Amino acid sequence: AVRCGEGGDRLQWLGPSVPVVVVSDRIRPCVPLPLAVRGGCARRADAEGAAVGRATAHGNALAMAEAGGAGGGSVVSSVMKEFRLMKEKFKDEDDETLFQVLEKSTVLQECRVFHDAAFVKMHPKRCCELITKLLFLLTQGENFSGPEASEVFFGVTKLFQSPDGNLRRMVYLFLKEVAEVTDAGEIIIVHSSLTKDMNQNQDTHLYRANALRVLRKIIDSTMLGQNERYIKQAIVDKHDLVASSALVAGLHLFAENPDIVRHWVSEVQSAVQAKRHMVQFHALALLRRIKQHDRLAVSKLVTQLMRGSVTSPLALCLLIRYTSSLLHEDMSATNARAAYEFLESCLKERSEMVMYEAARAICALPKVVPRDLAPAVTVLHLFLSSPKPALRFAAVKTLSKVAMTYPALVSKCNDDLESLITDSNRTIATLAITTLLKTGSESSVEKHMKQIMSFMSEIADEFRITVVRAVHELCLRYPAKHRLLFGYLADALREEGGYDFKKAILDSMMELIDKIPDAKTEGLFQLCEFIEDCEYTQLSTRVLHLLGDAGPTTSQPGSFIRFIYNRVILENAAVRSAAVTALAKFAARVEWLRPSIVALLARSLHDEDDEVRDRAALHLALLRTAGDGSPGALVSCALPLPVTALAKALHAYQLRPPAGSFSFEALPHVEVVDDAEETAAATGGAGGGDGGAAFGTASRPAGAAASTDSSYADDLYKIPAFASLGPLFRSTRPSELTETELEYVVNCVRHVFADHVVFQFNVTNTVPEQVLMNVSVAMEASEPDAWEEIAVVPATRVACNVPTPSYVCLRRNPAAGFPTTTFACELKYTACEVDPATKEALGDGFEEDYPLEDLEVGAADFVAKVQVEEFKRAWEAAGADGEVIESFQLSHKSVEAAVSAVADFLGMQFCEGTGSVASNARAHMALLSGVFVGGIKVLARMQVKMDRTMGCLLKIGVRSDDPDISRVLVDCIH
Numbered sequence: 001a002v003r004c005g006e007g008g009d010r011l012q013w014l015g016p017s018v019p020v021v022v023v024s025d026r027i028r029p030c031v032p033l034p035l036a037v038r039g040g041c042a043r044r045a046d047a048e049g050a051a052v053g054r055a056t057a058h059g060n061a062l063a064m065a066e067a068g069g070a071g072g073g074s075v076v077s078s079v080m081k082e083f084r085l086m087k088e089k090f091k092d093e094d095d096e097t098l099f100q101v102l103e104k105s106t107v108l109q110e111c112r113v114f115h116d117a118a119f120v121k122m123h124p125k126r127c128c129e130l131i132t133k134l135l136f137l138l139t140q141g142e143n144f145s146g147p148e149a150s151e152v153f154f155g156v157t158k159l160f161q162s163p164d165g166n167l168r169r170m171v172y173l174f175l176k177e178v179a180e181v182t183d184a185g186e187i188i189i190v191h192s193s194l195t196k197d198m199n200q201n202q203d204t205h206l207y208r209a210n211a212l213r214v215l216r217k218i219i220d221s222t223m224l225g226q227n228e229r230y231i232k233q234a235i236v237d238k239h240d241l242v243a244s245s246a247l248v249a250g251l252h253l254f255a256e257n258p259d260i261v262r263h264w265v266s267e268v269q270s271a272v273q274a275k276r277h278m279v280q281f282h283a284l285a286l287l288r289r290i291k292q293h294d295r296l297a298v299s300k301l302v303t304q305l306m307r308g309s310v311t312s313p314l315a316l317c318l319l320i321r322y323t324s325s326l327l328h329e330d331m332s333a334t335n336a337r338a339a340y341e342f343l344e345s346c347l348k349e350r351s352e353m354v355m356y357e358a359a360r361a362i363c364a365l366p367k368v369v370p371r372d373l374a375p376a377v378t379v380l381h382l383f384l385s386s387p388k389p390a391l392r393f394a395a396v397k398t399l400s401k402v403a404m405t406y407p408a409l410v411s412k413c414n415d416d417l418e419s420l421i422t423d424s425n426r427t428i429a430t431l432a433i434t435t436l437l438k439t440g441s442e443s444s445v446e447k448h449m450k451q452i453m454s455f456m457s458e459i460a461d462e463f464r465i466t467v468v469r470a471v472h473e474l475c476l477r478y479p480a481k482h483r484l485l486f487g488y489l490a491d492a493l494r495e496e497g498g499y500d501f502k503k504a505i506l507d508s509m510m511e512l513i514d515k516i517p518d519a520k521t522e523g524l525f526q527l528c529e530f531i532e533d534c535e536y537t538q539l540s541t542r543v544l545h546l547l548g549d550a551g552p553t554t555s556q557p558g559s560f561i562r563f564i565y566n567r568v569i570l571e572n573a574a575v576r577s578a579a580v581t582a583l584a585k586f587a588a589r590v591e592w593l594r595p596s597i598v599a600l601l602a603r604s605l606h607d608e609d610d611e612v613r614d615r616a617a618l619h620l621a622l623l624r625t626a627g628d629g630s631p632g633a634l635v636s637c638a639l640p641l642p643v644t645a646l647a648k649a650l651h652a653y654q655l656r657p658p659a660g661s662f663s664f665e666a667l668p669h670v671e672v673v674d675d676a677e678e679t680a681a682a683t684g685g686a687g688g689g690d691g692g693a694a695f696g697t698a699s700r701p702a703g704a705a706a707s708t709d710s711s712y713a714d715d716l717y718k719i720p721a722f723a724s725l726g727p728l729f730r731s732t733r734p735s736e737l738t739e740t741e742l743e744y745v746v747n748c749v750r751h752v753f754a755d756h757v758v759f760q761f762n763v764t765n766t767v768p769e770q771v772l773m774n775v776s777v778a779m780e781a782s783e784p785d786a787w788e789e790i791a792v793v794p795a796t797r798v799a800c801n802v803p804t805p806s807y808v809c810l811r812r813n814p815a816a817g818f819p820t821t822t823f824a825c826e827l828k829y830t831a832c833e834v835d836p837a838t839k840e841a842l843g844d845g846f847e848e849d850y851p852l853e854d855l856e857v858g859a860a861d862f863v864a865k866v867q868v869e870e871f872k873r874a875w876e877a878a879g880a881d882g883e884v885i886e887s888f889q890l891s892h893k894s895v896e897a898a899v900s901a902v903a904d905f906l907g908m909q910f911c912e913g914t915g916s917v918a919s920n921a922r923a924h925m926a927l928l929s930g931v932f933v934g935g936i937k938v939l940a941r942m943q944v945k946m947d948r949t950m951g952c953l954l955k956i957g958v959r960s961d962d963p964d965i966s967r968v969l970v971d972c973i974h
Helices: 055-066 073-090 104-115 117-122 124-139 146-161 165-178 184-198 205-218 221-235 240-253 258-273 277-290 295-305 313-329 336-346 352-363 370-383 389-405 407-422 426-439 442-458 461-477 479-494 499-515 517-531 537-553 557-570 573-589 591-606 610-625 631-636 643-655 675-682 692-698 709-716 871-878 895-906 963-970
Strands: 002-004 011-013 035-038 041-044 744-752 756-765 770-781 787-793 795-798 804-812 821-834 841-851 855-857 883-890 923-932 936-947 951-960
Touching: 104 117, 104 124, 104 146, 117 124, 117 146, 124 146, 124 165, 146 165, 146 184, 165 184, 165 205, 184 205, 184 221, 205 221, 205 240, 221 240, 221 258, 240 258, 240 277, 258 277, 277 295, 277 313, 295 313, 313 336, 313 352, 336 352, 352 370, 352 389, 370 389, 370 407, 389 407, 389 426, 407 426, 426 442, 426 461, 442 461, 442 479, 461 479, 461 499, 479 499, 479 517, 499 517, 499 537, 517 537, 517 557, 537 557, 537 573, 557 573, 557 591, 573 591, 573 610, 591 610, 643 709, 709 744, 744 821, 756 770, 756 795, 756 821, 770 787, 770 804, 770 841, 795 804, 871 923, 871 936, 871 951, 883 895, 883 963, 895 923, 895 936, 895 951, 936 963, 951 963
Parallel strands: none
Antiparallel strands: 002 011, 035 041, 744 756, 756 804, 770 795, 770 821, 787 804, 821 841, 821 855, 883 951, 923 936, 936 951
């Protein structure tokens, strides 16, 4: 057996019976261990007199043996021969274990020798074996009863009597594993032994480090205070292993005892300044954890460390992530440029890990421009030719994300990406081909598709889904290639794969059918073939629903009937029900098919499933009794507005129904805001990376998502002063009138009626010692002729942290039109002290005024966001008589920001997904719709583009039944 020296440059012949472990010279020196743990099983290493390590360790030992010198040639040769024999013997034993027939009772009986002090001192190796068996039983899920656990635990504590280093480390390992499942009263017994080990001399750093690791598992907040000085001393210890162990213990202890760990700031800061790589890494992680809730302190820490005091590659990676997080929160900060320059400087580091982390952080920055991305893309380009698979994978994955936004920037890497298509790692090859699909030209599509098909079956579903999404984007970019790409998607749909993979393909094909008219008929036939052998009920029903909606509009609608009726005969009840509905849609919209389909539906009246029979009976009754052309809307279930909006409108209608019979036109107009568009607006649009979404969400006004028109109507209709206002038209989102950190927090919701506006001021008192009485808001309009105050409903009592509304009702002067009006607002209240015991007000209090932010009311407040299903048809029906067209030069720096701002000015809803704008777009057309107060439908069509000389240009047309309303809305843009 051979033991390496401290530096890995010495060999010592120990004889054939001494067990050792061969370790790499890059790892800390290891004392001899009697066990080698590999593949989840423990193996005795002393059977043949040598320990077998990993393959890399073999290589190091053999290389050093060959360099041992001529004097020990025969010895070294015998060692090498023995190593080869042992390697062959253990080569095929990965799936076996020496503990297959291990019994708990036998092990517990053997462990009773722990109580024999003489045996423990004489046979430490045997004790290590017994602890290994105990650990094996624990990892296999074996449960120990209370008495058994106590007996074993107390037996293990007796092993502290042995001075053997190997045994001591095994004891540490066992205590760490059982600390969480052992009774607190028992585990604390080892505290004194651990404390003693922590105070050993400097040469026993393994004892001290491991004792710290175990100690953090067993102490609570009370005992932490007693041991705090030991941990603080260990943090600044000169030995890296001890200092890192103390810092890691601090990271774990911070979750339960943050106040105590915060006292270690000075020691942790000293460790951050140390030029020891692992210590610096752990110290930076703990220091940031301590200051995580103080954004200013984190910013100062990052700014200080960016000056070059960090030398550890791991610590640099952490610092890069912290810097990136700060940039995600505020790209306009004063030190944002310095932070970016730090990230760019990290691209020149010697460590590949640091270089990649910096490149990834730069690529994920929100709204980053191509000029700033170029250095990161250059580094990733170099990594594509790296011999390390991990680096190639990381580089191509990051470039794939960048290519979604800036394909031209990544196109310079196409040559290296093409060479990766033949990479032996199929994951890398998949990412390379999908990146090429995003950056390649139309002429290269066919070549890339052939390459994809050659290995599609060899990769996991996760990466196959990535390929499908790339093909989907490619088809939208090059509609002329839809036949080739649809053929690929159809072939992939027939291959073996899981539900998520099939669903991704189906989603892509359905969207392409909707976006590319020429692909509709071919795509529907491909889906018909898919449901012939589809094992997923949900996917089959989706396809049948699409066939019922899109099939009747094709040139040959009768061709789909056979495929649909086959589902009625061959499938389960859920699919049969969907097929019956699809057939009814064809019968309702294609008159010449109706008699044949009625005959087919009649057969389903005798189906064994209730749902199928009921659907067939309903559709047959509608088709037979309705006149020509009338059953279409009823059978196809086409509603005039989304289901969510319909539910809210029906609830508001029930609260105050207007005169006359019920109809869809009589329903009040309610807003339904697209969640995706709101999320994009909140996060600052596309291009945000990690952390961007969270920052945008946090900036959203509290309670905005929870408020609905119908819930507001419930409260308003109960107030007598507002009983005569009529039906509620709409309610706006809350507008913040104070900072959220102030003592009084106020926001305002505007409720719009036909001739009135009710301002609901939600007042929150954050002072526990006070209660506010008789709270109201005084409003002064900049356009006094346009508004008249009708009623003020004050809040009687505002307790601490209980939002309470106060109302002001103003009547709008119809003759004044809809001018943009600014209201100066002031909170008026009587402040009273509170009895801590009863929470009741003491005394009469004193009157006070509290200034609020100004509140603006414009024409957009009188527009409800209402979606239209077919914008083109609605636009043509509105006609040009009420149209107003204008052009504007805007001050916005991007098309994305301009489109969002114009939509806010108008207060209208995006239609047909036109609210999604690429962050690097140079031009965009958006469609908007809404309803103005009084039930006047309004539509808008705008085109925004960036001109090199004129900047951001807008051309917009607004149509409505009243040209004056169109003019009012156009005048809102500024």
